[in-house]
Amino acid sequence: MKQKITLKKIAKEFEVSISTVSKALKDSHEISNELKEKIKAFADYYHYKPNSLALNLRNQKTKTIGIIIPEIVHHFFTKVISGIEYIANEKGYNVMICMSNESYEKEVLNMDMLANGIVDGIIVSVAKETEEKGEYSHFKDLIYNGIPLVMFDRVIDEIICNKVITNDIDGGYLATKHLINIGCKKIAILTTPDYVTVGALRNQGYQNALSDHNMQINEDLIIKIDDKHDIEKQIKKVFAQKNPPDGIFAVNEIYAAIAMKKAKNYNINVPNDLSVIGFTDGLISQYSTPSLSTVAQHGYHMGQKAIELLLTEIDSQDTDYQYETTIIETDLIFRESTSKV
Amino acid sequence: MKQKITLKKIAKEFEVSISTVSKALKDSHEISNELKEKIKAFADYYHYKPNSLALNLRNQKTKTIGIIIPEIVHHFFTKVISGIEYIANEKGYNVMICMSNESYEKEVLNMDMLANGIVDGIIVSVAKETEEKGEYSHFKDLIYNGIPLVMFDRVIDEIICNKVITNDIDGGYLATKHLINIGCKKIAILTTPDYVTVGALRNQGYQNALSDHNMQINEDLIIKIDDKHDIEKQIKKVFAQKNPPDGIFAVNEIYAAIAMKKAKNYNINVPNDLSVIGFTDGLISQYSTPSLSTVAQHGYHMGQKAIELLLTEIDSQDTDYQYETTIIETDLIFRESTSKV
DNA sequence: GAATCTTGCGAAAACGTTTTCGTGTTAATA
DNA sequence: TATTAACACGAAAACGTTTTCGCAAGATTC
Known part of the structure; x- marks a missing residue:
């Protein structure tokens, strides 16, 4: 397997330090034009791209948001995902989708996994089994840990967070x-x-x-x-x-x-x-x-609203951030299955 | 925002080194039982979980696989995703889903992003626009960089990798x-x-x-x-x-x-x-x-086959690894829209 | 000719983890 | 009593990046 090109390897090639390479690639004024040109050309040639894992670790954020839905073979949920994805991409975020399959246990598992630094925030529609059990401590833990959470469609009243629901x-x-x-x-x-x-x-x-x-x-x-x-x-x-x-x-x-x-x-x-x-x-x-x-x-719109709420919460370091519940109104579509008046 | 508990903080609490804490939590014999008990209790109390980003960086793998599909509001693709997800989860992998929206540019963007260390392998069904353009260098780059790739349904003959197709x-x-x-x-x-x-x-x-x-x-x-x-x-x-x-x-x-x-x-x-x-x-x-x-x-089955191929490629360090193309046979389902013989 | 400023680069810390290798203390052995 | 073994822990490197700070050499100023 071909080894990925890193700053270290470029540094070795030119017998300079790693920091010099990093700065050169960022076009820092600290580095001479001559050296910058050489380093950039080399990096370009080898398609250098900074390793995301390292960046994530350093920046303590991943520019990724997690979605947990009950199931994916479902038109409404895929519409919501589309809406989320559209806005997320626009703002430079990526999307990680997990399925609870309506199971409480899988929902908890997925949340634990996402919560471990992998995502900057989570959007969830809760599993039927969770609703049935009334066991919500995993959501409370998440919020306690300061990870932004938005619930959509199937939401829980006693959990205080941003919500988007159908009327x-x-x-x-x-x-x-x-x-x-x-x-x-x-x-x-x-x-x-x-x-x-x-x-x-x-x-x-x-x-x-x-x-x-x-x-x-x-x-x-x-x-x-x-x-x-x-x-x-x-x-x-x-x-x-x-x-x-x-x-x-x-x-x-x-x-x-x-x-x-x-x-x-x-x-x-x-x-x-x-x-x-x-x-x-x-x-x-x-x-x-x-x-x-x-x-x-209006699932698509719902997804858009959910991700917007999530991103503003992520971006805000306000201590007095206010949660809101957005209600998406419904519309009647008249087709053939209901007789005319 | 509540700060996440880390090894460092636990180490500080007990005035021991980070390595000691790490070993204690892994129940290493190098650490005395007394200290182990104390550290474990403390970690439990604060719900300590190793930070995934750090682990990923250290292990140089993420236990995550990426999927790029043309669109998600589509029954067949969601079936495939379900199949992938089921096996992936079983083997301890997570799934990151991206949409190309049938666009060549978005497909390339998604691949670049996934290729940067974020996933251990990629499963893709190629966008219509990519097929139309006949521009496949992003796939070649991926393979050149040693990232395992499986194509399903919409595959490209000239790209040599594992494939799963419908007959x-x-x-x-x-x-x-x-x-x-x-x-x-x-x-x-x-x-x-x-x-x-x-x-x-x-x-x-x-x-x-x-x-x-x-x-x-x-x-x-x-x-x-x-x-x-x-x-x-x-x-x-x-x-x-x-x-x-x-x-x-x-x-x-x-x-x-x-x-x-x-x-x-x-x-x-x-x-x-x-x-x-x-x-x-x-x-x-x-x-x-x-x-x-x-x-x-049989989309579900197709997804399962695709992820199986991907995982065996990820696990194999064989130099003489052989790619295969799995053909999923179709079945006729007789319903009301075709008259009886 | 001394003081200051600019240029160009390197060292090191930080993110959080795991793991190898040392090392000091005490207990067991010859 | 001298040597070895067992025990319990720490230091440091590694993963790849960014960024602050420091520093030397040369250029500029008075």
Whole structure:
């Protein structure tokens, strides 16, 4: 393996000191023009690049930020990452992505690893298992150690840090209200277990909308899907009853897409007999047939906001730095799966 | 900001040398039990963790590998990343993900940055622009500098390194043959410009299948989509002609999904009047209606293979190390978009 | 001709770790 | 009692860089 060229080797070549070489390459006035030219030419020829590890160690910063997400095969998260990456690169930062796979243990492992000097700050969306356990000491440790932290989407109230969240309640409200507006009388929600906070919040919005429009909240129409079991079977039940709903609000794309498929099996036409609206404007929503009306989350924008907050925290040595929570508003996208008014 | 605890600080606390502390924490026999206990307790209390940067510098390796992909909002690439990440973590490696956004310049930038000691090896799928330009010196430099490199999916023949590729020709052949088998007489292909090698290869498979079954290759049925212009418009043309095809092979999911949508606009029923088959088993294929028959690429497995090759190269100091090209075979997945025989 | 200033470079510390090699003290052996 | 062995620790180098400070030689000033 070819050895990397270092200051030391250049110094040896010209029989000067390492500091001289370093200064010459930085075009310092301390070094004679003649020597500078020679050293630069030599360095250029061998494609000299300062070793990042050494720089990081010396500067006590890495110009790298870490992201911990529950999973990467997921349109929303990749959108957020794109947004983060764009701004980060613009500001000269690199991005290290880790996956918790929704596991508490992996989340802790990843944080420990990132916290050891490798990154200047961390952006995280917390794993379902962590939410379920309610075990947050790893976040507290991080903050205690002075490492800037931004949470996005799935955030934890009791951890005090910068946050970027979707207005989930409002999104759920908008979606439900849309179904009401187009005349749906019996509206079901396909949501997550309560410990998944975003699911719970969207459900909250759903219930608020019903109440505000004097519609009854029926527990039988609130289907909390358990990912650990057969999702299709759980969704199918909605249509198996004798008086199925005429509107469905699904808290994500997948549930919505499955609902549309199942409806077809029961000869229920979307959108004529049933209107379906999802959450998150991903590929499925765009390319399904009928295409899916949905609540757009603006993941890209969310990522941008998160990294901006992180970088300002990194750059600030204020003792009275103020954390903020940015709420990204949602928008309704009308497509084919909800009937016209 | 809380200062990180270091060996130096622990040494000061006990008025011993740094080396003593280091040895004590590693349970060296050189240190008395009494002192070891005290130091360990102290270190535990303050959650001491060796600084990664210092270790990396000393060990001249980082236990981190870099991935450069064209874009992250893409099901196939995220699958590959998942596969890489799984094995990497198992072997104690971390993963740094960079995006070239299909840009040559960003690809070079990312490689330069990763090559500077930050990672022990790199896995890359090359950007379209790089393929178009045919400018590969950054890869040669990398190899010249002794940094292990694995290419996957979009690879370059003239660069000698480990590679993992889909059997694109065979995939294209299988897909086309399937359409022939179910009785399609006029089969179109929606493919990429020729410089995108995977598109060209799938097209090759398509043409081979036609030839082998004594069907004419008609240039009018070979639609090379240019991503820079309106994709829908380009695909729509297929159906605008008076005698539209009864079979379409699309080299990716998106083209397939759009084709199905456009067919519907022209009142062409899928699969009765038209059979459509895609490439890559992503979410769209699964959740579209009708669900899409497709060629499965096994991205997860591909990622696993890529990282395995990389790690063995990293671990080997053989001078006569042999590079290999692993070909991942494709499988047909039959769904609703292609009619039964 | 002495004092000062400029030029051009080197020494050394610092970042945090690991590891080899010494070295002084005490205990065991001949 | 003299030699050796065991024990417990410290010094220093190494990884590659940047930067402050010091210093010698020559040039300039009065």
